[in-house]
Amino acid sequence: MLDMNTNDQQLDSIFQALSDTTRRNILMRVRNSDETVSDLTAHYNMSMPAITKHLNVLEQAGLIIRRKEGRKRLCRAEPKNLTSAMEWLEYYQEFWNEQLENLKQFVEKSVDRNTTLSPSHKNIGKGDKHE
């Protein structure tokens, strides 16, 4: 039935890591510059151990990498793994574009067949519903 392969677990941990506002915020912060735990802690309303835990989650998910520099421990974003998440979403969303495309084609064919239809198809492209 449901084979929990490595890829699944990886996606689990990536999406899990992204499911927290603080962690997403940290990610944004370490995109451009390496930052220490102290630096990061200064920006949030929580203790340093809490930040350490968030960093562990992000590191575990492969979204950041850390290096030691003296007594500081710097971390920076590692966006490579994030592409797994992107790919899942893109694959998932493909269907939606297909559906939209199918709908568009269907409507266009209908219009083709009956060019005197009322102008109610105008907003079909952004479509909420398909039936």
Place this chain on the structure above:
Amino acid sequence: MLDMNTNDQQLDSIFQALSDTTRRNILMRVRNSDETVSDLTAHYNMSMPAITKHLNVLEQAGLIIRRKEGRKRLCRAEPKNLTSAMEWLEYYQEFWNEQLENLKQFVEKSVDRNTTLSPSHKNIGKGDKHE
């Protein structure tokens, strides 16, 4: 410091919903066809109430919508909300492409200097970033 606005909470719940293999699997399953709780339960190694809970999570995150049809309750994918997640990821990843782009430009400039080529390489990248 950290304003937990609606968008943040929405992203929290979307990524949280996506952080479970079963739920991602269900999403894939209801992309194309509406399915009942029984239908879905048949494919997983867990009880019907467990599936119901997963569906609640997905519905709460706005990733599926449900309708009642007699004693059945059908659900189908609602990918609209998923674009929020996509947008976050894309925005986040932009930097990475920028970094790559900067690196490429740097390397090309180095090559330029070393081989004294004609100045035709100037605008390799799409964006003249900072400097």
Place this chain on the structure above:
DNA sequence: AAAACATTTAACCAAATGGTTAAATGTTAG
């Protein structure tokens, strides 16, 4: 060596998560 600094670990806690089984609620069919 001692003090100050940067960070982690340990122990704890409340709440959320992901599952279970058993009972309750609606809905359709005989």
Place this chain on the structure above:
DNA sequence: CTAACATTTAACCATTTGGTTAAATGTTTT
């Protein structure tokens, strides 16, 4: 009306999560 069906709700449980404070570990500075 009653029985069968589809689903949800309730109560429970173990584990994980996201935070805390206090103590421990390394590293630099003086």
